Amino acid sequence: RIGVLFSGGPAPGGHNAVAGALDCLARLRAARGGAGGPRRKSRKRWTPITPSLMSKHVNMGGFDLLGSGRMKLSSEAHFAAAAATVTDLALDGLLVIGGDDSCTNAAYLAEAFAENDVECAVVGVPKTIDDDMRGGGVEACFGFDSASKVFSEIIGNVCSDARSARKYWHFVRVMGRSASHLTLECALQCQPNLSFIGEEIEANGRSLSDVADEIADVVAARAASGLHHGVVLLPEGLLSFCPETSALMRELEDLMSEVGSPPRPPEHSTESEAIVWAERRRAAPDQLENSDVRARLSRASREAAAQIPDAILSQLLLARDSHGNPSLSAIETESLVAELVRAKLAARHPAALARFESRTHFCGYEGRAGLPTDFDATYAYALGYAAATLAVGGARGVVAAVTNPWDDPKRWDLWGVPLARLMAPERRFGCDRLVIRKRVVDVDGDAFRAFARRRERWKLSDCYVVPGPAQLSG
Amino acid sequence: RIGVLFSGGPAPGGHNAVAGALDCLARLRAARGGAGGPRRKSRKRWTPITPSLMSKHVNMGGFDLLGSGRMKLSSEAHFAAAAATVTDLALDGLLVIGGDDSCTNAAYLAEAFAENDVECAVVGVPKTIDDDMRGGGVEACFGFDSASKVFSEIIGNVCSDARSARKYWHFVRVMGRSASHLTLECALQCQPNLSFIGEEIEANGRSLSDVADEIADVVAARAASGLHHGVVLLPEGLLSFCPETSALMRELEDLMSEVGSPPRPPEHSTESEAIVWAERRRAAPDQLENSDVRARLSRASREAAAQIPDAILSQLLLARDSHGNPSLSAIETESLVAELVRAKLAARHPAALARFESRTHFCGYEGRAGLPTDFDATYAYALGYAAATLAVGGARGVVAAVTNPWDDPKRWDLWGVPLARLMAPERRFGCDRLVIRKRVVDVDGDAFRAFARRRERWKLSDCYVVPGPAQLSG
Known part of the structure; x- marks a missing residue:
């Protein structure tokens, strides 16, 4: 039995x-x-x-x-x-x-x-x-195989739409909390213009601002050759890979335990426990306003938080799963990055800003429960x-x-x-x-190296591949 | 030739x-x-x-x-x-x-x-x-056939995820500016708990608030029987079908032409035209603050606008395509409705609020350019x-x-x-x-009547269908 x-x-x-x-x-x-x-x-x-x-x-x-x-x-x-x-x-x-x-x-x-x-x-x-x-x-x-095929179908279609409509930059966040395997697999399948692998960002200590700079430079270079569209893949865990936002998230976590912000209730808690929790959660932002949070951060984290809009800072504070992990699926990293790129363009490439229009996507839940x-x-x-x-x-x-x-x-x-x-x-x-132990992407491994060899070519010319829907037998 | x-x-x-x-x-x-x-x-x-x-x-x-x-x-x-x-x-x-x-x-x-x-x-x-x-x-x-199959694959997978994870309400906006055919087709394919057809809403003069009330009541009824998940389909054009938000959008349009808010530049305008436009667009919110807009609306529209957060009101003001249509694809109706439902639950069903957690999706660009x-x-x-x-x-x-x-x-x-x-x-x-003429959904037609006959049964019990990826021959 x-x-x-x-x-x-x-x-x-x-x-x-x-x-x-x-x-x-x-x-x-x-x-x-x-x-x-x-x-x-x-x-x-x-x-x-x-x-x-x-x-x-x-x-x-x-x-x-x-x-x-x-x-x-x-x-x-x-x-x-x-x-x-x-x-x-x-x-x-x-x-x-x-x-x-x-x-x-x-x-x-x-x-x-x-x-x-x-x-x-x-x-x-x-x-x-x-x-x-x-x-x-x-x-x-x-x-993994099924999810990567659902996501690749969607991302390939978005690439196809981008080069057809020729006017949007699409920012796609791909599920994968601690490892960027799904982002890497989708990058190899669809060959979008830019893909960021969290493990490489962490290894090189690149900040979120560096990432936005790189995207803005590619947006400007493509605009100069008449291309006002593109597709960018971001791993769900991006904010925990960039050192300054990762440090910020750790500080926020300490700050929240200090003021006693409630952890999420377990799945099968009783109704009354859940109601008490929801009330405490609603009260938490009152106890700890964003401005208050910003004031209590270290200098480095205050700078990191300065680039983050209030709405997303609140998501960072409140989104946490029962294992103690930040619930990254509830944080709209793709919107944050699109806004940062807009700001970078305004500062560095004002001519490219006028035609920059962004659309955001999250490849997540639809990949977890498909056939x-x-x-x-x-x-x-x-x-x-x-x-x-x-x-x-x-x-x-x-x-x-x-x-x-x-x-x-x-x-x-x-x-x-x-x-x-x-x-x-x-x-x-x-x-x-x-x-x-989580097995994260190995930046010396074959898959990453295959990606690193090809990615320069994908930036300025469109090498999109559209895999289409997964075909099943039986 | x-x-x-x-x-x-x-x-x-x-x-x-x-x-x-x-x-x-x-x-x-x-x-x-x-x-x-x-x-x-x-x-x-x-x-x-x-x-x-x-x-x-x-x-x-x-x-x-x-x-x-x-x-x-x-x-x-x-x-x-x-x-x-x-x-x-x-x-x-x-x-x-x-x-x-x-x-x-x-x-x-x-x-x-x-x-x-x-x-x-x-x-x-x-x-x-x-x-x-x-x-x-x-x-x-x-x-239409291809797009509805891409969307149905995604929505079916989201339904499957909802009944597996048992903790999220998913709000899915489905592309379709003036007609809800795609939403209706996806509803018939996947049988989510609630689907709203714009043409029916318009025919019955139902307000956005009515829609949120109906969803909140179903959320509460399902929560009472231990189901804390669900899937809701919303047509992209929802705001233009509800009479009070539709009137609001028309008033906003008049207001914007009054203050000379710039229309979008055509696709192939020159760079310098586009730059001038982008600068005027950035200036527009300064000329016309949301609070200012709210003050200048008629009483009915002021009430309609009161339920809409500032961020989405700005989207209503700025998003407009070159044909003069509001660019509904840029308005996050699904987030707006999820927030309204949360507010309705707080007012009408506080016990159900504690376990209400929403996730939003937009089925759009990935359906336009697939195989x-x-x-x-x-x-x-x-x-x-x-x-x-x-x-x-x-x-x-x-x-x-x-x-x-x-x-x-x-x-x-x-x-x-x-x-x-x-x-x-x-x-x-x-x-x-x-x-x-646009041929919109006929609420006396076979497709809508097939939907209307079945939908009551889908609300409280899960009758989800998961179509999976489209299978292609040849």
Whole structure:
């Protein structure tokens, strides 16, 4: 009897991972799924997953078969509740389909089960459209391939529109909190005029102002040759890669904990908790006006904040997820950059300003829950199958893996990797804690170097590629 | 020798229309294309379209083979310049691939040519993703099918994400300036919780506040049954359909002409004209502060403006295209509605407010220039073929048409419809003028009634459909 849960944002292929696990367990005829996130389990909501229920979801996007939770397991009480649930349900194993935060939870849960003699396997399945959980044998996360194809379709179409209408500069923010893999992949697929990779910006210590300068110079150079359009890709995490805005965000975080700004309530908090929180959140800006915030910053951060409009400064203050990460998806970085470019043009290239008209886009939610591509459908199924096999074998704190996933699926081998091999200490909420390392873009890697070799050519002439909609088989 | 030009925003299939015309003319071996919009012609830029050039563009989206212009032909000088160009190039005919505004231009151009004994056929090809140019034998515009499939893929994915993550209300604005056909089609394809059709709102005289009330009530009803997510579709033209915001926009227009706010410069104005305009535009908000605008409005419009934040009021003042239409694509109606719903919840359903978190989307540019679907590829090709046949026959002021386009292409008949049959007087820039009637959504038609029958069921339970990416053959 194996429980399965989705954790974190959806990724295309999630249902196929469950289908793989179900098929693996079919001969035991005893698959059961726990509904909702970790907290839900403590309320004993669970659903048996029957083959006929599964057949309605396999190859479909989304996580709606089970829903998804997003909550850090941090206290002894959380672990005790989880242990009670698996004991009540008589689970022999638990599959956690999730990204680095969720698999970190899974590792701690496995440890807690071991310490308390709870006989329950815990196996992770590497899921994230960001593709930032890799290493130690995990070669890819399911979801990335599908999301990058949805985003590339949109970005390619925007490029095509740009060179047809010939009058807009499009600023496209691409989802990917801590790693710019999706931005890099879309850049290679669509060849827009400019793409910024967070890891390179961080490595070179480039400021947001430098980024805006570079864009403004390209806008001016293209305008001089009669081209008043262009496409710019920005990674969602841009502000956390630029050193001065990253420092600003850390200072804001400290400032907010000082004045006791409330963290977001967990997903499954009670209604009354949520109401109290919403009221405190509405009150927070009154306690701490933007002008007040600006005054209390260090000199460097005050300068960094000076370029940021009030509306976006408020987004920086208030947007935070339950893992303590800034909720970058709620910050309109693309509008901020477009405004900065306008200001730079006014200062440096007034002639180009007159014809500069910007449009903004965010490639995000529509990529998380779309239909899986052929690769993700097969890969997630294989990972789910591997995870169920490992769980039946009693594995604790491992993550399912496939050797050489880019090879023909007929030659794949399924195996498991200890989660500990992926972990390293990281600072969160002011203290160090072992978490799964994020695998960010390697600026010495093949993908980035292929991009770096080509990008100069893309700036002034249009080398756009329009991939069109993903074509699915079967 | 036939010239061809794209006019207005791109639509998938445009290149196929040119390919159809080229194949039709192949036996004459003399096809030529004029590059750019009407104004460009007067600068004598043109490109011969060879079969090898064409082969790189057929079945691709965008209008980049020729680029596109967007300018009203209004003065005698414009018509004289166009006549000089077709005489210089010795054109026997001109194909205008465009929507209602462009085909209106084509009709006036044909008249001007006839009055001045210019021997040049003028034939329109009905193009617009909005699908609002129909009637008199024109059964469909190419581009609508492709755009609605790109938007439905995105909206379906957003629905899937909503029911997976279970915590966001998504507000999606769908392109379509004067008609809500695209919103209606996406509503029928994806079955989101709420969709608003501009024509129904106008027919019933519903205010923006009524719309926000209805959404807030559904948010509260769903929250009461534990559902804290949802998807709402809004037509791009919403503000021009609600009577009080529509009246407000008309008053703002009058106010702006009073204080001499500059209209946008035409696409191909000179650099110095554009710089002068940009400076006047930057100065306009100083001449006329939002507070000043608010004070000078009628009482009814002042009330309507009271609910609109300053940033969006500025968008209403400044966003206007060269045809005199408000540039609705630059107005963030989806953010405005999300904020109004938040305010309504605070007033009417405070318990539901705590868990209300909104995300906004705009389905627009990515649908205009994507790859054509099989239907649009074939249909646009047939229209182009028909248009070239008509032009060779010397037709003036007609638009290409296909009988029963929903039937098997083998049974299609190609013909032409006089543009005059599509025209009616309309008020623009303060005077009446014959223009092509927009065919808006018929609230007594089959499509709307199918939607109206089903929509109640979609509100409280999730009946989402996720169409996935368009699948192309060939």
